[in-house]
Amino acid sequence: MINSGDTAWILMSTALVMLMTAPGLAFFYGGLVRRKNVLATMMQSFFVLCLISIQWILWGYSLSFGPDKGHFIGSLAWIGLKGVTMAPNPDYSSTIPHLLFMVYQMMFAVITPGLITGAFAERMKFSAYAIFTIFWATLVYDPVCHWVWGAGGWLRNLGALDFAGGTVVHVSSGMSALVCALYLGKRRGYGREPMPPHNLPLTILGASLLWFGWFGFNAGSALGSNELAVWAFIATNTAAAAAGLTWMFIEWKATGKPTILGGATGAVAGLVAVTPAAGFVSPLSAILIGIAVAFVCYTAVAVVKLKLAYDDSLDAFGVHGIGGTLGALLTGLLAQKLINPAGNNGLFFGNPKQFGIQAIGVVATIAYSVTVTFILLKIIDAIVGMRVPDEEEVIGLDITQHEESAYTLLD
Amino acid sequence: MINSGDTAWVLISTALVMLMTIPGLAFFYGGLVRRKNVLSTIMQSFFVLCLISIQWILWGYSLSFGPDIGHFIGNLSWAGLRNVGLAPNPDYAATIPHQLFMVYQMMFAVITPGLITGAFAERIKFSTYIVFTLLWATLIYDPVCHWVWGTGGWLKNLGVMDFAGGIVVHITSGVSALVCALVIGKRRGYGREPMSPHNLTLTVLGAGLLWFGWFGFNAGSALSANGVAVSAFIATNTAAAAAALTWMFIEWKLVSKPTMLGGATGAVAGLATITPASGFVSPFAAIIIGIMAAVICYIAVAVIKLKFTYDDSLDAFGVHGVGGTIGAFATGLFAQKLINPAGANGLFFGNPSQLMVQSIGIAATVIYSVSVTFVILKVLDLVMGLRVSDEEEVIGLDITQHEESAYTLLD
Amino acid sequence: MKLITAIIQPHKLEDVLQELDKNEIHLRTVSDVIGCGRQKGRTEVYRGRKETGGCLKKVRLEIAVNEDFVQPTIKAIMAAAKTGNIGDGKIFITDLVECIRIRTGEKGQEAIG
Numbered sequence: 059m060i061n062s063g064d065t066a067w068i069l070m071s072t073a074l075v076m077l078m079t080a081p082g083l084a085f086f087y088g089g090l091v092r093r094k095n096v097l098a099t100m101m102q103s104f105f106v107l108c109l110i111s112i113q114w115i116l117w118g119y120s121l122s123f124g125p126d127k128g129h130f131i132g133s134l135a136w137i138g139l140k141g142v143t144m145a146p147n148p149d150y151s152s153t154i155p156h157l158l159f160m161v162y163q164m165m166f167a168v169i170t171p172g173l174i175t176g177a178f179a180e181r182m183k184f185s186a187y188a189i190f191t192i193f194w195a196t197l198v199y200d201p202v203c204h205w206v207w208g209a210g211g212w213l214r215n216l217g218a219l220d221f222a223g224g225t226v227v228h229v230s231s232g233m234s235a236l237v238c239a240l241y242l243g244k245r246r247g248y249g250r251e252p253m254p255p256h257n258l259p260l261t262i263l264g265a266s267l268l269w270f271g272w273f274g275f276n277a278g279s280a281l282g283s284n285e286l287a288v289w290a291f292i293a294t295n296t297a298a299a300a301a302g303l304t305w306m307f308i309e310w311k312a313t314g315k316p317t318i319l320g321g322a323t324g325a326v327a328g329l330v331a332v333t334p335a336a337g338f339v340s341p342l343s344a345i346l347i348g349i350a351v352a353f354v355c356y357t358a359v360a361v362v363k364l365k366l367a368y369d370d371s372l373d374a375f376g377v378h379g380i381g382g383t384l385g386a387l388l389t390g391l392l393a394q395k396l397i398n399p400a401g402n403n404g405l406f407f408g409n410p411k412q413f414g415i416q417a418i419g420v421v422a423t424i425a426y427s428v429t430v431t432f433i434l435l436k437i438i439d440a441i442v443g444m445r446v447p448d449e450e451e452v453i454g455l456d457i458t459q460h461e462e463s464a465y466t467l468l469d
Numbered sequence: 470m471i472n473s474g475d476t477a478w479v480l481i482s483t484a485l486v487m488l489m490t491i492p493g494l495a496f497f498y499g500g501l502v503r504r505k506n507v508l509s510t511i512m513q514s515f516f517v518l519c520l521i522s523i524q525w526i527l528w529g530y531s532l533s534f535g536p537d538i539g540h541f542i543g544n545l546s547w548a549g550l551r552n553v554g555l556a557p558n559p560d561y562a563a564t565i566p567h568q569l570f571m572v573y574q575m576m577f578a579v580i581t582p583g584l585i586t587g588a589f590a591e592r593i594k595f596s597t598y599i600v601f602t603l604l605w606a607t608l609i610y611d612p613v614c615h616w617v618w619g620t621g622g623w624l625k626n627l628g629v630m631d632f633a634g635g636i637v638v639h640i641t642s643g644v645s646a647l648v649c650a651l652v653i654g655k656r657r658g659y660g661r662e663p664m665s666p667h668n669l670t671l672t673v674l675g676a677g678l679l680w681f682g683w684f685g686f687n688a689g690s691a692l693s694a695n696g697v698a699v700s701a702f703i704a705t706n707t708a709a710a711a712a713a714l715t716w717m718f719i720e721w722k723l724v725s726k727p728t729m730l731g732g733a734t735g736a737v738a739g740l741a742t743i744t745p746a747s748g749f750v751s752p753f754a755a756i757i758i759g760i761m762a763a764v765i766c767y768i769a770v771a772v773i774k775l776k777f778t779y780d781d782s783l784d785a786f787g788v789h790g791v792g793g794t795i796g797a798f799a800t801g802l803f804a805q806k807l808i809n810p811a812g813a814n815g816l817f818f819g820n821p822s823q824l825m826v827q828s829i830g831i832a833a834t835v836i837y838s839v840s841v842t843f844v845i846l847k848v849l850d851l852v853m854g855l856r857v858s859d860e861e862e863v864i865g866l867d868i869t870q871h872e873e874s875a876y877t878l879l880d
Numbered sequence: 881m882k883l884i885t886a887i888i889q890p891h892k893l894e895d896v897l898q899e900l901d902k903n904e905i906h907l908r909t910v911s912d913v914i915g916c917g918r919q920k921g922r923t924e925v926y927r928g929r930k931e932t933g934g935c936l937k938k939v940r941l942e943i944a945v946n947e948d949f950v951q952p953t954i955k956a957i958m959a960a961a962k963t964g965n966i967g968d969g970k971i972f973i974t975d976l977v978e979c980i981r982i983r984t985g986e987k988g989q990e991a992i993g
Contacts, residue, residue: 062474066694069702070481073684076706081677088670097729100673104713104732111710115703115752139752144696158699161706184727251894260670283474452891461726461925464669466504467914467935663931665924724925734927771928784927 061153067283068154068162074274075165079172080104082271086264087176090372093256094454095180096464102175107168110195114164115139121200126210131201149209151281170199170227176372177235178242181451184459186444198430202230202423218419219393219401222279224334224385229423232379234431241435242444244369246451258319265322269298272329276336289397290336293344300348301328308356327355330381338393338401347388351381383420390416472564478694479565479573485685486576490518490583493682497675498587501783504667505865506591507875513586518579521606525575526550532611537621542612560620562692581610581638587783588646589653594857595870597849604845609838613641629830630804630812633690635745635796640834643790645842652846653855655780657862669730676733680709683740687747697809701748704755711759712739719767738766741792746800749812754803766791794831801827881976881992882950886941888961888969893939899960903952909942918966944976944992
């Protein structure tokens with residue numbers, strides 16, 4: 059039976075998750091790069107929205123959620139939305155049209171490759187990016203999504219908990235981002251020249267829109283306008299706030315001043331970490347998750363990255379890879395059946411097994427994403443080349459890849 | 470019977486459509502003008518939101534949706550919202566309060582004159598703009614809205630299908646925009662001096678917010694959280710993505726590089742074009758409509774406009790006029806009763822007469838809008854003058870019309 | 881006293897500054913400028929409309945020096961800014977009539993160093 063309240067909420071949530079990619083992520087990343095690369099960076103988010111919107115309808119949804127094949131991937135039975143209708147599919151949600159579930163999931167498939175772009179900002183060839191994205195979505199996102207959320211997927215069968223995509227979205231994209239950063243190498247002059255963010259108000263705007271859209275991402279994942287959605291909504295806001303505060307406090311103590319960029323980064327890290335846990339944990343657990351992720355991600359971004367000197371330019375790995383992994387593991391500690399009877403208890407609530415299951419989910423996702431991403435990069439590099447030539451990198455990608463400038467100098 | 474789910478969805482849709490005018494349209498247009506005119510351009514969108522919000526309550530709604538007079542216009546018996554209460558009006562929407570329908574429609578009446586501002590950007594006198602907008606809304610929008618959507622309207626009786634305003638919103642505003650561009654004339658130095666967009670990041674923000682708000686515009690037009698809303702939602706997203714991809718691909722193959730501005734323009738063209746058809750067509754028809762939108766609007770904007778050298782400064786005609794027309798035709802081709810039993814089949818589904826009906830609707834709207842706009846402009850030109858003086862145009866409208874500047878030069 | 885004004889490629893700025901430091905020429909003013917010469921501007925395309933002749937970003941260095949530093953300064957800039965391609969830039973040398981340090985009121989050669 060279709061419920062109009064549930065349908066209204068998921069329609070809205072779908073729009074909210076769309077907003078996270080463009081303009082949310084586009085602006086969050088766009089403000090962090092140098093002036094000569096801002097349009098190219100925004101273009102990467104905008105382009106993925108367009109590309110995956112089509113890919114998902116044609117084959118992505120079928121591979122992810124279609125009838126199971128060997129617990130590993132969906133079959134092509136739902137290709138081109140064949141058999142996907144207005145009638146609800148009780149495997150996924152029994153009170154909203156199946157097509158609405160499809161388009162809601164589309165927005166998750168859209169933002170995931172978009173997150174990776176932070177790792178190779180300011181140096182990737184646009185043509186290589188277009189090819190990479192379509193293959194990554196098909197070969198990494200769709201299978202992992204099926205494992206965790208698809209009916210028959212092996213991690214779902216195992217009982218891995220991932221409320222809104224900590225493993226599916228953040229671990230898969232974040233770990234792939236690290237591979238990209240290592241494979242592409244540093245930006246020219248990285249570490250020698252200053253590369254400060256060119257326009258932080260854009261980044262603040264993006265972070266705020268991400269926070270706003272994340273209510274659709276997490277509370278929408280209840281797939282109904284019900285108690286669970288309310289729990290997820292509260293956990294989301296609480297973790298973001300706790301992580302933002304903690305990050306600024308760490309900076310205050312460690313470097314002398316709290317920064318707005320630190321606050322924004324912390325909030326996003328908190329949102330990432332609470333994603334898998336959102337519909338399973340209490341508000342107090344959400345505070346713990348927020349504090350923990352701020353410490354761990356701060357260490358990854360401000361200590362480990364500088365020490366190992368890889369150029370994860372906009373911290374896609376440091377925030378999403380690390381934050382997603384931590385969140386998935388913490389779900390195994392803090393989940394409560396009291397919040398969500400469809401879930402399970404975590405280690406702290408008398409079920410140590412759940413932690414093991416979460417760890418298996420994380421390890422499998424990391425191993426798979428890293429391997430496939432590496433192979434993809436090798437092949438695309440051999441065929442079209444991943445990086446722009448040095449001279450184009452100096453001039454900037456806006457002019458060399460897109461023949462336009464974001465800002466006029468005069469007038 | 471009022472349904473709380475439907476009411477929730479139309480409430481949020483109303484807010485989404487409001488967001489399209491400001492900051493959506495305001496930023497989309499604002500980024501495209503020169504630095505000295507950005508506030509005056511944003512002001513035009515902001516002002517229309519304020520002005521028509523009042524006009525609609527006082528007499529606009531009554532003229533558009535009030536009891537019919539001669540199939541041409543509503544009478545004044547609902548002026549000042551007399552007789553418009555909370556009980557649903559089954560003529561328009563049986564499950565939401567009548568006042569909610571009224572305020573939802575208000576946001577359409579608001580954005581439509583706002584779209585025209587792209588044609589006379591950077592040169593119209595603000596006082597003239599106010600009078601023009603008020604007359605245009607009352608003499609063009611309200612009657613055409615009544616023809617197509619008002620009970621008893623002659624195009625509605627004829628069976629013209631316009632799901633969310635391809636005819637009512639985009640054709641009326643788009644063709645009126647062309648008249649404005651021709652009557653007002655080119656900007657000083659057009660074609661000789663560069664007039665590059667001063668801040669494309671603002672334009673990307675505006676385009677993203679338009680896309681987001683358009684879900685309320687199209688899916689909200691189902692006036693209910695049901696299957697029709699879901700299919701309108703999917704068609705909207707799909708057409709926008711297909712059009713943006715096509716536009717960028719055309720640029721890549723025919724000009725040189727895919728541009729961010731091209732992607733954003735393509736997306737808006739796709740959204741404008743799918744508007745009348747969303748809610749009647751399948752996702753695959755939406756892909757084809759998106760592709761058609763990009764190809765034809767690209768020709769209008771990048772070939773025809775340059776050839777005939779009229780100065781439709783921000784392509785209000787090229788995108789909305791042309792896109793709306795294609796969309797209204799395409800509805801006559803691709804509409805399916807299978808998607809929406811309340812609609813009709815199009816040519817491709819065995820009902821060629823629908824295409825004829827759509828053509829009549831388009832022709833009548835174009836002729837009426839063009840003639841009345843022309844008369845309004847001529848009268849205003851005599852009475853108060855349309856353009857700012859040459860000197861004021863050079864200094865910029867921000868300073869001369871509003872006595873303020875968007876950006877400081879130092880600090 | 882001479883005023884040396886050099887227009888160079890932005891990405892050569894770091895190299896030039898290092899080279900100047902090596903030659904103990906520490907006082908300078910740097911600004912972002914735009915301009916074009918034989919290299920011509922780059923074309924940009926907005927909705928199919930090509931805009932050509934747009935100027936390019938360059939960096940302008942202004943250095944006031946005493947006579948014995950003129951040649952070392954020129955050499956340092958030449959050495960660091962040259963790529964051999966069109967667009968490397970130019971160096972202008974003009975006579976300087978006077979120089980005054982605002983803080984102390986010193987004039988001429990004293991003020992310049």
